[in-house]
Amino acid sequence: MLLDCVVIGGGPSGLNASLVLARAKKNIILFDDDKPRNAITHESHGFITRDGIKPSEFKRKAKEDLMKYPNISVHNQRVIDIRKENQYFIIHTDDGNDYRSAKVILSTGMKDVMPDIKGMHDFYGTSLFNCPFCDGWELKDRALVVISENERAFHMTKMIFNWSKDLVVCTNGNKIFSKEQKELLTKNSIIVIEEKIVTLKGENGHLEKIQFNNGEEIVREGGFVTTGLEQASPLAQNLGCIMNNMGGIETDDFGRTNIEGVYASGDNRMSAPSQLIIAASEGCKVAMGVISDLVNEDFKW
Template sequence: MLDCVIIGGGPSGLNGSLVLARANKNIILFDEDKPRNAVTHESHGFITRDGIKPSEFKRIAKEELMKYPNCKIVNERVMHIKKEKQSFTIYIKTGKVYKSRKVILSTGLIDVLPSIHGMSDFYGTSLFSCPFCDGWELKDLPLVLIAENAGAFHKVKLLYNWSKDLVVCTNGKRVFSQEQRDLLAKKKIKLIEDEIMVLQGEKGQLKTIRFKNGTQIERKGGFVTAGLKQASSLAMTMGCKQHKNGGIETDSFGRTNIEGVYASGDISLSAPSQVINAASEGSIVAMGVIHDLVREDF
């Protein structure tokens, strides 16, 4: 019987595994190795790891975990989790079955990008979603914000911190109030509400945005407001409650409404999606698991 299984090998699952391993708990980290940041060349904002490649971050993390004999890493997909009276049965894709007292879901999110031709050619290279992660590298450049929802105005204000040469494209949507339009004009931020036909450039570097009305603009990079959805259905099939924003509802130590099931990292949508935030949540949730195990055993 395992003390805990962690499902998802992102920063949250990795850091949670480290805390659990160091607490002398027998654990398995299940990692399908399909990270959300696979298209990202560098991760930023994590002290001592600023600018690191996500793949290198993961390699170092797994290397550190392998120092602990009570921690095992299994590169397989978890297909189903069945709750028993005092434990959980975990079924993985190969057909193997594991038993565990606790489960941490760190399965993360998936970006849902606007349906624009050429978007995938530049996302993660010169088009990004988080200015805190990538704003410095694009500061003072001619930028575009592609946003189709009501959060566009907040994103504009954020991006103005890094570059004043900003064009906002809504891809045919009308998402700004007249008051917001007036403020954009006052700040000399151009607003284009025409539908985008295609994004063009070379080797991942955005150069031109062509619109269906025949016009075009030149930009050197920018940001896009992506939608988010759960990367795994495990939390939902287990009956975990969700917030209105789609995140998994938890207490301050990651406990869900299902006893023995915890959620950490981006899955809860409780903090901005950054490596350092996810890793921090993984540590806190792992401590919550340890507190519960110790209380039960003592």
């Protein structure tokens, strides 16, 4: 059987793309290995009608919506290889099966690369986060820390300043601020600590103290971390997709990559902040691009 499209990745982008494709009468499969980037997240925010929803509940409701349409199926397998044969794609999954499809949407997302700091994983997702738009409200007006080892520190600190004026920036031993940036932070009563962090302390996921290499400690109630990002799947690179200077998949406005028939949507494009509602909207837009291309190919000119 030749599918119109396969969608790889069951995050908000892949789910919404699948919905739009299904409603356009396209025969599709959504492949979801159910290993989301936000697996540790307790609640998702900023999506109207779904503010505060658990990510697992969001996915459950989304799949309920998809199951209304008989022309879509969801397979809980990981796609391990895609190759192009003539004008079609062969999608190979980890259970040994092959599928043929005219189009492919990669909604494979990104994965976070955390600073190598003892205790980080004990607090990340409960009292340490990487997105103030997602979790700033829950930490508002508290004594917060910004932990960053790269040039994104200054921008992140300015953003967090909106939610709390009680800020300390820790660079974990790195010299990342210019003289002018340090002066601006000091002007806004933001403390900069460049000493290397030994460990984070607290209980039940709630940050309480940060201990430094010189033996000093500071008290903090939570905060934000700038993480590194890398592609969660090698499929785009293996297909020969061009990557942008941010490490995302380069596409046009409707998700078309340089490989004809291959599209990308969501965080893996690195074209917008990692927000649930933005990823979902991108999935909708990319699906429209796929539908437009399929219609043009089928229409008699």
